[in-house]
Amino acid sequence: MSLASSHSPHGRTPLRTVQVLGGGSAGSSAHVRSLASGLVARGVRVTVCAPVEAEHTYDFTGVGAEHVPVPRSTDPSSLAALRTVCADADLVHAHGLHAGLRAALALGGRRTPFVVTWHTRAHAEGARAHLLRLLERRVARVASVVLGTSSDLVDRARRRGARDARLAAVALPPPRMSPEYDDPDRLRPKTRAEIGATERPLLMAVGALERHRGYDVLLDASRVWRRLDPAPLVVIAGEGPLRPSLQRRIEDEGLPVRLIGRRDDVGELLAAADLALLPSSWESRSVLAQEALHARVPLVATAVGGIRELVGDAAELVPYGDAGALATAVVRLLDDPERRELLRERGTRQAATWPTEDETVAQVLSVYDELTQARPFP
Incomplete structure (x- = not known):
């Protein structure tokens, strides 16, 4: 006892x-x-x-x-x-x-x-x-x-x-949902419309705008996605010291990326996304990775820290700092609905193993x- x-x-x-x-x-x-x-x-x-x-x-x-x-x-x-x-x-x-x-x-x-x-x-x-x-x-x-x-x-x-x-x-902490979030299927189109991704893929990243998050690599990768038709929209929820320099790059290079600051509706944004992105230089038990697998959103993440231990084979893993590998993994997933569904199923099984x-x-x-x-x- x-x-x-x-x-x-x-x-x-x-x-x-x-x-x-x-x-x-x-x-x-x-x-x-x-x-x-x-x-x-x-x-x-x-x-x-x-x-x-x-x-x-x-x-x-x-x-x-x-x-x-x-x-x-x-x-x-x-x-x-x-x-x-x-x-x-x-x-x-x-x-x-x-x-x-x-x-x-x-x-x-x-x-x-x-x-x-x-x-x-x-x-x-x-x-x-x-x-x-x-x-x-x-x-x-x-x-x-x-x-x-x-x-x-x-x-x-x-x-x-x-x-x-x-x-x-x-x-895993409780999902970061706003109080009115009750019907994912009903709210998904509304969420995508509000974020500006009604007829284009929505890629979601979450985390403070700090150097170790790898957002500079994410912006490099987004140059490749500009050439797609329609071009995916990358949305980054978070705030931090790198916001001015990231925003300047987005504007100067015409990148399909939006910085939306801190949000209290991350759960609904993630549930509305086609892919979740985690380009960090290091992570332990990433909340975003766990939320993505629980929400059945395919994840592309860097193979760093505790990520592989956390997600197993339920995500596409790429080397940190390799914008080409990140861009290629995203393009491949967007073109392969069967692979996305496989990752969803694996994610559900992997999430069931967590404490x-x-x-x-x-x-x-x-x-x-x-x-x-x-x-x-x-």
Whole structure:
């Protein structure tokens, strides 16, 4: 029987955990909400330390957790607030590298069990890359257990000196749908019309406009698609520092690409697409890849990080940085409806192998029990 169960076996008090949210990406934030919901349902007390805007978006209190507003910062006031919350925790679980650092600083020398989930890998170049390695090493070595969302993240944690690194079970967050989305077949033509793709293929990419996302390669590939009749429309949902330079290229080169910024209807846009594109230089458990397979949208992705492990044979995989290979894969799929249908069927089977929310919570609880089995009686 779990020490964290609601029955408080052998007279133990309910386990009290603190979940520390760092960068607050859609994937990690949705994971923390799902995890908090499952833990609370099993009698675990959960406090989520996250910025106010994260609570507004993900409603941690709505699933029974306590929310303590803590900014994403290592300034003294933020660390003091975090230190106060963690003072009487049975276990602290940080999500992301920077959350791990902040939690480690807040815990100081206390022997509180400390779990860190690495949801993705930070990207840095030059001197910042060296600092990033130092940060990874510090967090990996201080954590009781590091959970990595892909095998290469587990290997990375071990290389950085983690005492115990394991592959994490992470369920797909709920689809990013607007409230009125209820009938995909009815809304698909409307969505395509609104985006300007009524009589042309629609290709969908999602993610922050940052260098590691590979959007420069995607624009290179789109030059080939200009020559098709009709030319596919590439829609990129996301915002970031590269927007001015990407927009300039789109306009100067007359590329069939639209930047539509952050959207709260990504689910319907993806469901309306003919293909999903993931040209990144690195990914772990890509939310877009999972949503595409669940939505039966054929995926073309780079064979990097945890992508092959995640999608198996249910996507077209191309080398990162190879615009020609990306363009060729897209053109081939658009011309081959049988191949698209095969990928849809494979995607459905592959998605069925991914962890459920219950399995995710069960794995985390087993780690918690293992680390807290020596808890004192009240």
